[in-house]
Amino acid sequence: MKTKEIHTMLGVAPATFFDWNKPTSKKQNLAKLLKALDSGTVNAMLKKAKQAPKKPTMLLYTVNQSIGDTTRHFNLTALKKLFYKKEPLTRYEKYALKVIKKEALPVEVEEFLAYYKIPTKRVEKVLEAC
Secondary structure: OOHHHHHHHHOOOHHHHHHHOOOOOOOHHHHHHHHHOOHHHHHHHHHHHHOOOOOOOHHHHHHHHOOOOHHHOOOHHHHHHHOOOOOOOOHHHHHHHHHHHHOOOHHHHHHHHHHHOOOHHHHHHHHHHO
């Protein structure tokens, strides 16, 4: 890319870029990398970076579908905390875990665990306890 493209796409001022490009600069490798990239690649990378991962709501829907009282429905944070809870579980929390154990599809649980970075061993331990 050219200096003008780098400024337009990334907001790096030309003077700053020239400073980075000096042999004594610690950011010279970054300047070389930016020069070597083409604008199409940078656009694709920026577009991909803007796409936030989608929240895994299917497990939440599965659990809440079985709970008739809407005031007792879980939200994503409460469902996540359920796997880390150490104190005794409430009746609805136990029920939610049983629903996850019996009705949830494996892909629902896997997506939820991956999104919130919950260790599989922790989930197995919690589900075995209920």
